[in-house]
Amino acid sequence: MLHDKTVAFIGAGSMAEAMISGLVKSEKFPTHQIVATNRSNVERLAALEAIYGINSCKLEDLQFDQIDVIILAMKPKDVDQALSGIKQHIKPNQLILSVLAGITTTYLEQNLHIGQQVVRVMPNTSSAIGESATAISPGHETSENNVILTKTLLECIGEVYTIDEMDMDVFTGLAGSxxxxxxxxxxxxxxxxxxxxxxxxxxxxxxxxxxxxxxxxxxxxxxxxxxxxxxxxxxxxxxxxxxxxxxxxxxxxxxxxxxxHAAIRSKEISEQIQESLLVNSK
Ligand SMILES: NC(=O)C1=CN([C@@H]2O[C@H](COP(=O)(O)OP(=O)(O)OC[C@H]3O[C@@H](n4cnc5c(N)ncnc54)[C@H](OP(=O)(O)O)[C@@H]3O)[C@@H](O)[C@H]2O)C=CC1
Ligand SMILES: O=C(O)[C@@H]1CCC=N1
Incomplete structure (x- = not known):
């Protein structure tokens, strides 16, 4: 299922690196089918290429039409800017995984296309050695096939639990942090x-x-x-x-x-992002 999939990380910090490391170590699909991009740090992208043998490029050069799974891995505060930058390039049937603490599937759906395939994911940094405890909560429009693809992909980096999104804040407090x-x-x-x-x-x-x-x-x-x-x-x-x-x-x-308190903070992040959305729409 994975061997012909191309995965792009938007954001190439600690969490993206841990996932890249785990995915590469799993040997479930060719490393050149993993692409990393970030906002501006080109040295960081070069280092990830050198260490893991993956591809990287500037965000504006990413061939979105060739990507099967897009993994959002920027800080929650940067999500708005990131989504505005990529929305025009993605299609509703493209699968978007978000590892962002506190960012709900509803927020992602509201800020992407109608029918967008999204899954909220909470891994931890033990992904780097295939030992993450990862939760997933699919969005409202996400197909069963894409849920299976998400699970199969994340099983490369550890155990996967499908949970109610209501429980994601607590899961973040337990396993993400x-x-x-x-x-x-x-x-x-x-x-x-x-x-x-x-x-x-x-x-x-x-x-x-x-x-x-x-x-x-x-x-x-x-x-x-x-x-x-x-x-x-x-x-x-x-x-x-x-x-x-x-x-x-x-x-x-x-x-x-x-x-x-980690769970409270996750909930707070959701509320703050939702509030800023309301303010911006006024
Ligand atoms: N660290 C952890 O243990 C875990 C983190 N998470 C989640 O993962 C996410 C990332 O965390 P972490 O890796 O620690 O953060 P880092 O600060 O290490 O990395 C953030 C990355 O996002 C990039 N970025 C920022 N804005 C944009 C943008 N507009 N477009 C593209 N890329 C952008 C940055 O690029 P540049 O450097 O060029 O600015 C950087 O590569 C967070 O949302 C966090 O909640 C989830 C589970 C565990
Ligand atoms: O500290 C954070 O906000 C992120 C989310 C879970 C682990 N690190």
């Missing part, structure tokens, strides 16, 4: 290792293996995190002391708040 919470945790664990005189490289490896092992246990054993946590925790042992300190210092609450 999620890797950052674990990196933050690792940063803090690393600091403690360094304080105790461990060298940074070794500590990093130890922590990464510990997190990977814990995640794999959840996936492989089919046991809940609660049961698995209890199995680590001996009465009056070291883990109990560590968990008590976490609780007393608001650890659990802080994690819940992180997910909650």
């Amino acid at each position: 999620g890797p950052a919470y674990f990196y933050y945790l690792m940063e803090h664990m690393e600091q403690q290792g360094a304080k105790a005189g461990f060298d940074v490289e070794t500590t990093r490896k130890i922590i990464a293996q510990t997190i990977k092992g814990a995640a794999n246990m959840v996936q492989a054993q089919g046991e809940t995190p609660t049961i698995l946590r209890e199995k680590v925790t001996s009465p009056n042992g070291t883990t109990a002391a560590g968990l008590k300190a976490l609780d007393e210092n608001g650890g659990g609450k802080a994690i819940a708040k992180a997910v909650e």
Whole structure:
């Protein structure tokens, strides 16, 4: 299904690079069928070409009629300008995937053609190694074939979950932003290792293996995190002391708040973009 598809990224930053890396590593389709464009940073495009063997070009030189799937990957604040720039070149039956946090399918449909095929997508940067947890929510006009194409394409970069768009903000708080919470945790664990005189490289490896092992246990054993946590925790042992300190210092609450506030911010972005649309249409 993918071998004859051409995919263009509009926006070539961190998220586009992670997806390009994962797509290339999947070897599901030729790298020359991936094209990256951005607003102005030509050095960045040259670097992506050199690293991944993909194509790139200036946005104005993109051959839109030869692209099957267009992936929007600019910041939400730039979406209006980006859509105004590309609308005249795209056709309603072209599939548009948007990875933009907070940008709804309704917004995309209102700003593109009647009947435009759109899917809202929320990947994370683990796409780079084929380990993303990616959500998709198809637009109102999107055909079943295009939903299947979207899933097939995104399965190259990890697991894909089809969710109700109402749940996209929470999914963003959990999985889109999620890797950052674990990196933050690792940063803090690393600091403690360094304080105790461990060298940074070794500590990093130890922590990464510990997190990977814990995640794999959840996936492989089919046991809940609660049961698995209890199995680590001996009465009056070291883990109990560590968990008590976490609780007393608001650890659990802080994690819940992180997910909650990321989701709130995603919703806020939707509202702000919708408001600016209303203001501009007055
Ligand atoms: N980073 C992440 O972990 C995740 C990000 N996302 C979403 O991905 C999107 C991109 O994020 P990220 O990659 O971090 O951002 P970056 O700032 O790294 O990249 C943004 C890219 O968009 C380009 N761009 C800006 N305006 C336009 C335009 N009008 N036309 C074409 N290209 C344009 C920029 O080009 P130039 O450099 O030339 O200005 C740049 O290549 C965001 O909407 C974010 O919500 C979703 C999931 C996870
Ligand atoms: O921080 C952001 O807004 C983007 C969306 C999810 C991850 N990064």
